[in-house]
Amino acid sequence: MAIDSHTTTSTDPASRTAPPPGAGRLSGRARLVLFVLCAAQFMVALDFSVLNVALPVLGKDLGLGQSALQWAVTAFALPSGGFLLLFGRIADLYGRKRLFLTGLAVFGAASLLATLAWDPASFLTGRALQGLGAAVIVPTGMSLLTTTFPEGPLRDKALGISGTLLSLGFTVGMVLGGVMTDTLGWRSTMGLLAVAALVVLVLAPGLLPESRTPERPRLDVPGAVTVTGGLLAVIYALSTAAQRGFGDMDVWGTLVAGLVLLAAFAAVESKSPAPLVSLPMLGRRTVAWGNLGGLVTFSMMSTVVFVLTLYLQETLELSSFLTGLVFGVQGIASVVAGSYAPRVIGRFGARRTLVGSLAGQGVLGLALLAVGTESGALLATVAVSLASMCHLGAIVSYGVVVTSGVPDAEQGLATGLVTTTQQVGLTIGIPLLGVLATTQATLFDGVRTVLAVDAAIVLAAALLVAAGLRRAKP
Missing domain, CATH: 4.10.860 (DNA Excision Repair, Uvrb; Chain A)
Known part of the structure; x- marks a missing residue:
């Protein structure tokens, strides 16, 4: 059942005019529901990056060899991306709230296991179970959000806040992981996630509404x-x-x-x-082209962050702390963009916002090619922060494009596709392009090559998405 707002359900977001004053205003209870759902999404996003800077210390402590360190990341990525569609559909059939709470419990217990790990096997088991819990939390949390907040300005605002915290979680994780590892040890990063899961698990039952499809078809x-x-x-x-x-x-x-x-x-x-996935749904132009935009914005932005980290630390020889500050500015820019994205969508429509955001991300990627060894840190900070603002616009608008017009009974399917796109995008960007950074004559040449290819892909995607969505029916 949707939370009451001071607005009515909108038609296709691409054709919206500016909302009337007061539209999309969240009630007190709606804010609490949104806080719980966004806190869970932020927690999962944090898990993707908080451990990265702790890997060398973790490996020495647990006896995890250099060649095996990748499994600390892969053990989480495999189930978190592989089971998203399945759990999104199970939630539609058997109850989104029930499955969301189960995912939180699994994630919290797995984080505790990873915190107390006594050898590589116990740690990797904890990471794999964390990924399984995340595969439940992400699609059920997103479908609870889209079924709780009605289509229109209210949902746009909720998706804007959720997208902002999702992006901010990755950035905060990079900074927080380094600080906590240096002061409290690597186990504190996993302990933080266990505490966060417990807090959300305590608050969620009394706030979240239950929702499922009225029928019970066979899985x-x-x-x-x-x-x-x-x-x-x-x-x-x-x-x-x-x-x-x-x-x-x-x-x-x-x-x-x-x-x-x-x-x-x-x-x-x-x-x-x-x-499990309705082929007619995949045939919707808004679903197909919206997800393509999401896949490109996630994969290419994660690659930019990866190569800029190499550039700042290896070429400019900045410390981990100063590198974290650069991405901290990026995080602030993301928060600003997330707060304005729903207004931009309300004014110009989700489709135009998605295309414009992709184009902006691509152009600013090209601007990063001007990065040099003299004023590189300042230029990189400004350019990546502006690119992140466009990236947030793309995140929020592609979620609106994909889920708009989809009946509540299929929201789990639609949001499962949205979140699968996120996870796959975060996974494929660095392997596909990151290798170019280390195969050129110098690392600096490699970084520039990756940035050029990255920008070209984003700009090409903007053109394709614009053409595809132009032919989509309202």
């Missing part, structure tokens, strides 16, 4: 097996490619197997009486 087991297996294989291949390179036969074999399974999934869904 599409063949579809679940093929799509989950396919996503796991593709994410594993792309994650390990960053360490082994794309010339490794195991990487190619796993990638091909994943693509075959995803093709089998499409075939299964076309004949299933109760498909």
Whole structure:
């Protein structure tokens, strides 16, 4: 049941005019519900980055070799991306609130296990269970948000706040992880997540409404097996490619197997009486092109952050603390952009906002090519902060484009696609382009090469999304 607002449900966001005064105003209870849902999303986003700077210390403490450190990240990424669609659909059928609370409990217990880990196996088990909990929390939290807040200015505002905290979580994690590791040790980063999960788990039951589809169709087991297996294989291949390179036969074999399974999934869904993913939904231009925009903005922005981290620390020789400050400014810019994104969407429509945001991200990526060794840190700070503002606009608007016009009974499917796009985008960018940074004559040349390719991909995507959405029906 949607929370009452001072507005009515809107039509297609691309055709909206400016909302009347007071539209989209959140009530006190609505703010509490949004706080709980956004806190959970922020917690998961934090988990993606808070451990990164602690990996060398963690490896020495647990006896995890240099070549095995990637599994601290991969063990989380595999289940968190692979099971998103499955859990999004299960939540539609059996209750989003119930599954959301279960995911929080699993995530909190897994974080505690990772905090107390006594050897590599126990730590990696905790990380894998964290990823499984995240695969439940992310799609159920997003579908609770879109079914609780009605389509229009209120939902746009909620998605804007959620997108801001999602982006801010990655940035805060990078800074907070370094500070906590230096002062309290690497275990404190996992302990923080356990405490956060407990707080949200205590608050959520009394605030969140239960929602599910009115019917109870059978779960599409063949579809679940093929799509989950396919996503796991593709994410594993792309994650390990960053360490082994794309010339490794195991990487190619796993990638091909994943693509075959995803093709089998499409075939299964076309004949299933109760498909896990409705092919007509995937055929919606707003769903297809909106998710393409989301995939590109996430994958390419994560790559920019990766290569700029190399540039600032290796070329300019900035400390981890100063590098964290650069990305701290980026985080502030993201907060500002997130607060204004719903207003921009209300004025220009979600489709135009998505295309314009992608174009801005691409142009500012090109501006980063002017980064040099003299005033590089200042220029990088300004350019990446402005690019992050466009990135936030793309995050919020693509979520609105994909979920608008989708009935509540299918919101879990739509938001499952949205969150799968996020996770896959965060996974594939660095393996696909990051390797270029280390294969050029110098690291500086490699960074410039990556930034040029990155910007070209974003600008091309902006043109494709603009053309695709122009032909989409309101």
